[in-house]
Amino acid sequence: MASPLPSSSRLFCSVCCMYSEHPGSFVEDSSSCRKCSLVSGLETRVFELEARLCTLETKASPSYSQVVAGPAGRACSSRIASAGSPPASPVQPGEIKDGFVTVRGKRSGKRTTLVHQQLHVSNRFAPLSDTPAEPDTLVIGSSIVRDVKHPAVSVRCYPGARVGDIEGNLRLLKQSRKRFRRIVIHAGGNDARRRQSEVLKLNVASVCELAKSMADTVVFSGPLPNLVNDEMYSRFSSFNRWLSRWCPENDIVFVDNWHAFWGKPGLMRRDGIHPTWDGAALLTRNLAAKLSLPK
Numbered sequence: 001m002a003s004p005l006p007s008s009s010r011l012f013c014s015v016c017c018m019y020s021e022h023p024g025s026f027v028e029d030s031s032s033c034r035k036c037s038l039v040s041g042l043e044t045r046v047f048e049l050e051a052r053l054c055t056l057e058t059k060a061s062p063s064y065s066q067v068v069a070g071p072a073g074r075a076c077s078s079r080i081a082s083a084g085s086p087p088a089s090p091v092q093p094g095e096i097k098d099g100f101v102t103v104r105g106k107r108s109g110k111r112t113t114l115v116h117q118q119l120h121v122s123n124r125f126a127p128l129s130d131t132p133a134e135p136d137t138l139v140i141g142s143s144i145v146r147d148v149k150h151p152a153v154s155v156r157c158y159p160g161a162r163v164g165d166i167e168g169n170l171r172l173l174k175q176s177r178k179r180f181r182r183i184v185i186h187a188g189g190n191d192a193r194r195r196q197s198e199v200l201k202l203n204v205a206s207v208c209e210l211a212k213s214m215a216d217t218v219v220f221s222g223p224l225p226n227l228v229n230d231e232m233y234s235r236f237s238s239f240n241r242w243l244s245r246w247c248p249e250n251d252i253v254f255v256d257n258w259h260a261f262w263g264k265p266g267l268m269r270r271d272g273i274h275p276t277w278d279g280a281a282l283l284t285r286n287l288a289a290k291l292s293l294p295k
Contacts, residue, residue, distance in 0.1 A: 135152050135153055137182040137183075138154050139153050139221075140155075140186075141157065141161070141186030142157070142159060142161045143160065145283070146159070147275070147280035148280055149280075149284060150287075163200065166185060166187045166207055167210055170210050170211060171210065178214065179214055179215065180215045183214060183217075184220075184221055185207060185218070188239055189236065192223075192232070193235075208220065218252050219252070219290065221283075222243050222244070223239055225261050225262050227268075257286055260286055261275075261279065
């Protein structure tokens with residue numbers, strides 16, 4: 001194994017304070033190694049580039065005096081100076097100012113005043129605003145009116161509701177000061193199963209009286225034919241006959257659905273109570289025709 005060179009034959013770098021046994025790793029006529037010389041040269045180059053960048057930024061950004069001396073500064077100074085001085089005389093025709101020749105146009109002695117009349121637009125079915133117009137006809141009832149669809153009608157369906165339930169919901173609407181042009185009530189079928197005909201008649205009179213205070217026109221939609229059994233057929237038929245007499249006597253519009261659905265089994269579901277899609281469409285047409293609603 002070769003012995004290390006004596007310290008007198010080693011080279012010493014004054015920058016990194018390291019010894020080296022290879023003379024080729026040092027720069028000639030210098031006391032620093034090649035690595036330290038390269039790093040020193042790169043640092044010097046970086047300092048030069050930073051100084052040049054600062055000089056370019058100083059030239060690119062105008063100083064305050066340059067801004068004031070510019071066109072915008074001169075315009076601002078002229079406005080400030082003219083604030084306390086009397087207004088300048090207007091430019092006369094033919095006078096040259098800022099390289100332009102002013103020319104006065106012809107002006108007639110008559111003064112014309114244009115008056116724009118405001119056009120009143122009223123269309124409740126297609127309003128100009130993004131908010132759709134609320135229908136002014138309310139159809140409220142049991143599950144029979146679930147599939148009634150019409151653009152000018154708002155439907156509120158309460159499955160299993162009796163006449164008293166419909167009256168309670170109308171009272172809630174009245175508390176919010178809701179008012180409609182027409183209110184259509186379809187109820188009574190669930191009451192007829194309770195075998196209390198006289199109570200049903202009193203409830204119908206009560207709900208119609210409440211509806212009159214909330215709408216200009218009250219409509220009662222008659223029951224559909226019920227063929228579940230003989231007893232239900234008799235009660236529904238009797239209720240329909242009573243409505244056909246009582247409604248005209250009390251200023252209530254009556255919609256006779258019994259004769260429109262009678263003898264047409266395709267309009268009723270298998271349960272014999274609820275209408276099919278075709279039956280709901282026929283019920284909608286009956287209401288639209290009675291209320292003269294747009295198709």
